Amino acid sequence: xxxxxxxxxxxxxxxxxxxxxxxxxxxxxxxxxxxxxxxxxxxxxxxxxxxxxxxxxxxxxxxxxxxxxxxxxxxxxxxxxxxxxxxxxxxxxxxxxxxxxxxxxxxxxxxxxxxxxxxxxxxxxx
Amino acid sequence: xxxxxxxxxxxxxxxxxxxxxxxxxxxxxxxxxxxxxxxxxxxxxxxxxxxxxxxxxxxxxxxxxxxxxxxxxxxxxxxxxxxxxxxxxxxxxxxxxxxxxxxxxxxxxxxxxxxxxxx
Numbered sequence: 001x002x003x004x005x006x007x008x009x010x011x012x013x014x015x016x017x018x019x020x021x022x023x024x025x026x027x028x029x030x031x032x033x034x035x036x037x038x039x040x041x042x043x044x045x046x047x048x049x050x051x052x053x054x055x056x057x058x059x060x061x062x063x064x065x066x067x068x069x070x071x072x073x074x075x076x077x078x079x080x081x082x083x084x085x086x087x088x089x090x091x092x093x094x095x096x097x098x099x100x101x102x103x104x105x106x107x108x109x110x111x112x113x114x115x116x117x118x119x120x121x122x123x124x125x126x
Numbered sequence: 127x128x129x130x131x132x133x134x135x136x137x138x139x140x141x142x143x144x145x146x147x148x149x150x151x152x153x154x155x156x157x158x159x160x161x162x163x164x165x166x167x168x169x170x171x172x173x174x175x176x177x178x179x180x181x182x183x184x185x186x187x188x189x190x191x192x193x194x195x196x197x198x199x200x201x202x203x204x205x206x207x208x209x210x211x212x213x214x215x216x217x218x219x220x221x222x223x224x225x226x227x228x229x230x231x232x233x234x235x236x237x238x239x240x241x242x243x244x245x
Binding site: 011013014016017020021024025031056085106107109110 | 130131133134137138141145148179181182184186187188189193200202203
């Protein structure tokens, strides 16, 4: 059964390129959501194997979405990778301290994104 | 090029065309922010709008094969993150970076452009 990954990002381009990348390169099933609240609903409904979560989104931002996912029993155990364009060291530390599985950065390479996710999560079947 | 790489490259070329208006709109926000901050370097609203546009550009340009564009946009975002009024040196750097970013984006559609490359 293919891995199932949920991408939560308010940028349609990013959602589309990331989905294309994970589906085409790794053969994973991809779900997408354009906001934190929509992402939480999809995560509860579909129980993905991992969530790729944008940090800076209008409304509910990535860290807030992450905390809400952790607070819900049905999504608390899903590994979350934060995706951000911010590359300052202070931000990296702050995001890592949240307890997420990994922090990855935009721009990503569509040809290696799946491999990077698999490595970050210890998936050996990608 | 593998099948996956070819498929991704073809779809990125299509996406570039649909994303281009939004990218140019964000570029325009940066141009206007740079001009406006020259008149009022303390304008927090303009800095915020410019910072958001730079952040979005920094995240997407490299995906479309313009890593230099992402780097420049990140540098612009950093300048606009300052909580204080921009200095004359900041303003000069901002103007130069905005011009450089404009050139990078224009190069994508200019002579010699051959579609998306790997980020």
